[in-house]
Amino acid sequence: MLKWNMLEHGVFGVDANSNDSGDSQRSPGLMKRQNEYQQINNYEKERRLLYSMATSHTWLAKFIHWSFIPLYLYGIFKQLDDLSQLEETKLLLFEVFFATLFLLIVVLRYTYMRRFETFLGAREPVHPVHHLFAKTVHMSMYFCLVLLPLSGLAIAGLFRWGVEEEGLLMEGTLGLHAFAADLSYALIAVHVVAAVYSRLKNEGVWTSMVPVFAEQQKSAHPTVTRFAEVEERVYDQVSRFFSPKKD
Known part of the structure; x- marks a missing residue:
């Protein structure tokens, strides 16, 4: 910038x-x-003006978003049962290759996706507090997705250098890797729930990225509308709480 x-x-x-x-x-x-x-x-x-006026993500943005999911799931389900498995040279090299590829894709994804608005396609103005919360979740997800391969590469390096598994350095790195994985589960769950909730509110954000169950122009269900009104009041309260007090 x-x-x-x-x-x-x-x-x-x-x-x-x-x-x-x-x-x-x-x-x-x-x-x-x-x-x-x-x-x-x-x-x-x-x-920038064109991106801000857009109502849907580009085909490349959608491809990057959805193709990353199987890569993430594969990385989660292929986790090693025991660190001693890294004694096999081919497996160790594959783990290093996969972690490097994963890290590169995350960085490229962030570099491309950051040009788009967080609530691209929204039909109504988004409350600043809501925008800040969503931005925080997105940035936290990227933080975890970068920390996962970095800590994985560190584990592979420490193992290759003969650092003991029971040692403080290796245990700390393993703990950091586990923390990044667990936090990524929680943040992705929040992201999915928020996306479904946005779909129920017919905000337009869902349709900008998801190719199925497109939102309609009609208003959301009355129950969802009332809940959204409460949500906006909560955002207002949070905004007033953190606003500078006038003398």
Whole structure:
């Protein structure tokens, strides 16, 4: 984001949007570079506007989202029963390869998906507290999904270097790996429940990513609507609680 801030505020100590009479005193090369930067900046602003106006994720975003699920499930169900299994060189190399691939895909997924709004497709404005909560869950999931392969690679490395399983370093790394796995289960469960709840409210977010059970334009069930009203009041209370107190 730093480079775009530089574009907005100008480069070489000059505002890129400035139209003062000093333009005539600048060298043609400098003005050409500034025009190029301005064109890039305008493109970036238009791109962000298009993403914010979109009502559905791109096919690539959907592919990245759904294809990651079997990879995650495979990583969970293939876990080793005993650390001594890593004595087999082929298995050790495979574990290292899989963890590296998993980590790379998570980083690429985050790099691509971060350009989209958290509530892409929402038909109504999202409460800031709700947005913050959802953003926190998403970032926490990415944290766990990065920590899982990193701790797995650390375990493989420690084992390869002959660190004892009962040692403090190995036990700590194993504990960190288990913590990341357990937390990822909880956060993904929260994510799924929130997605289903959003579908019941007919917010439009579900349809932006999920290809089945598309939301309708009609209002949600009265019970769901009443529950959503209570939810909004809770968000208001949280917002007021953390807002600066006026003297």
